[in-house]
Amino acid sequence: MSTEPDALFRALADPTRRALFERLVAGEHSVSALAASFPVSQPAISQHLATLREAGLVSVRKDGRNAFYRVDPKGLTPLVNWVDRYRSFWPAKLDKLKTVLRGMEP
Amino acid sequence: MSTEPDALFRALADPTRRALFERLVAGEHSVSALAASFPVSQPAISQHLATLREAGLVSVRKDGRNAFYRVDPKGLTPLVNWVDRYRSFWPAKLDKLKTVLRGMEP
DNA sequence: CAGTTCCATAAGCGATCGCTTATTGATCAC
DNA sequence: GTGATCAATAAGCGATCGCTTATGGAACTG
Numbered sequence: 274m275s276t277e278p279d280a281l282f283r284a285l286a287d288p289t290r291r292a293l294f295e296r297l298v299a300g301e302h303s304v305s306a307l308a309a310s311f312p313v314s315q316p317a318i319s320q321h322l323a324t325l326r327e328a329g330l331v332s333v334r335k336d337g338r339n340a341f342y343r344v345d346p347k348g349l350t351p352l353v354n355w356v357d358r359y360r361s362f363w364p365a366k367l368d369k370l371k372t373v374l375r376g377m378e379p
Numbered sequence: 380m381s382t383e384p385d386a387l388f389r390a391l392a393d394p395t396r397r398a399l400f401e402r403l404v405a406g407e408h409s410v411s412a413l414a415a416s417f418p419v420s421q422p423a424i425s426q427h428l429a430t431l432r433e434a435g436l437v438s439v440r441k442d443g444r445n446a447f448y449r450v451d452p453k454g455l456t457p458l459v460n461w462v463d464r465y466r467s468f469w470p471a472k473l474d475k476l477k478t479v480l481r482g483m484e485p
Numbered sequence: 486c487a488g489t490t491c492c493a494t495a496a497g498c499g500a501t502c503g504c505t506t507a508t509t510g511a512t513c514a515c
Numbered sequence: 516g517t518g519a520t521c522a523a524t525a526a527g528c529g530a531t532c533g534c535t536t537a538t539g540g541a542a543c544t545g
Binding site for chain 1: 384394397455458462
């Protein structure tokens with residue numbers, strides 16, 4: 274259960290990979306669709322997606338010759354756990370976060 | 380106010396820098412004290428601390444020939460804000476976090 | 486079937502990273 | 516003053532990174 278944030282931080286350190294991740298948050302996309310909307314080549318996209326997948330941030334669904342990537346819901350939890358250890362050092366955002374959490378409370 | 384997580388993610392991508400940060404969470408330390416407890420040279424420590432400082436994660440207090448580094452309380456907020464945008468994708472940790480937050484509530 | 490599209494992998498290139506040793510400036514101890 | 520200690524910077528080296536083009540396998544299209 275030891276949070277393993279190393280691959281996670283390395284995966285998120287690249288702005289293109291973060292943008293890919295943010296794009297996939299909106300829903301699954303094929304590699305070609307992603308490659309069409311990013312200013313890098315298709316192999317670059319595939320390599321970034323492989324890095325994100327190895328970090329546990331995304332998962333793949335193969336359908337015919339297409340590969341659809343989506344966000345893995347559990348992918349960010351090691352990062353959340355890591356940040357959580359230093360919660361006392363970001364008190365400025367606590368109120369906002371508490372408000373948000375209270376809003377989703379039954 | 381635009382969350383600027385780029386330097387932050389890059390700074391945290393290195394395990395030695397994360398270990399330095401975690402060490403500084405316990406309290407301020409001089410460069411020589413940090414260099415004594417890490418298996419790298421003093422210049423390497425200074426370089427890592429410079430990266431952490433440029434990312435806003437730590438601050439320096441100079442006293443004579445010593446330089447004492449400490450965690451900057453606001454340093455992690457861009458990371459928290461970034462993660463916060465994808466809150467719906469880590470529901471597994473919400474309960475735990477809510478419990479923690481409720482515990483610090485008056 | 487041939488031709489095309491989708492995706493992953495390989496190979497290589499320049500840039501960056503993390504580290505080292507060497508050095509310098511500044512401060513303290515004597 | 517001299518010598519020692521602290522910390523930052525410079526220079527350089529191997530490893531890794533992000534990207535490219537080239538290629539190959541698999542699957543749809545006609």
